[in-house]
Amino acid sequence: MEAVDEYGTQHFKPRLIIxxxxxxxxxxxxxxxxHIEIGSNVLLGSKIYITDHNHGVYRGAHPDSPDVPPVNRPLTEGESIIIGDNVWIGEFCTILPGVTIGYGSIIGSHTTVTHDIPPKCIAVGSPARVIKQWDEEKKIWAPVVSS
Known part of the structure; x- marks a missing residue:
């Protein structure tokens, strides 16, 4: 676990809540x-990477150049990760900046989470996609039909 408060000339006020x-x-x-917040009753498998920042910006009008060594690129700022209560994250997963994983969701092994996952869903793949959602009425994990 690392709370980065300084990187080169950048200064941060990290908030890691577990x-x-x-x-x-x-x-x-x-x-x-x-800011990273991990809710209560969360189970994290082995070899998981969770980060709220990157070395450089890679989208938008002013991306960082591949000619600058990654260690010299500024860290991104302002993104958070929120992991809700009762979440299970499987082995070898990566959770990237700006993501919320909803209450009761399951992230399958080897999944890369690049966008929000709704509550009570099962997501797999790279990038993650929701394949099942808890059906409150039937009390089952129902397949999600992709369009």
Whole structure:
């Protein structure tokens, strides 16, 4: 776990909040320069990477150049990660900046989460896609039909 408060000439006020009954397996790397919040009763498998920042900007009108070594690129600022209560994140997952994972969701092994995952869903793949959602009425994980 790392709370980055300084990188080169940049200064940060990292906020890393971890709820009750959170279980982390081996080799979980959490890098926080901005804001990461992990809810209560969260289960994290092994070899997971969670970061709220990147070395450089790679979209928009002013991306960082590949001619600048990554270590010399500024860290991105202002993005958060929110992981809701009762979430299970499987082995070898990556959770990238700006993501919210909703209450009760499951992130399958080897998944890269690049966008929000709604509550009570199962998401897999790289990038993550929702494949099932909890059906409150039937009390089952119902397949999500993609359009």
């Amino acid at each position: 709820g009750d009954n959170v279980s982390l397996s081996e080799y979980v790397h959490i890098g926080c320069a901005n």
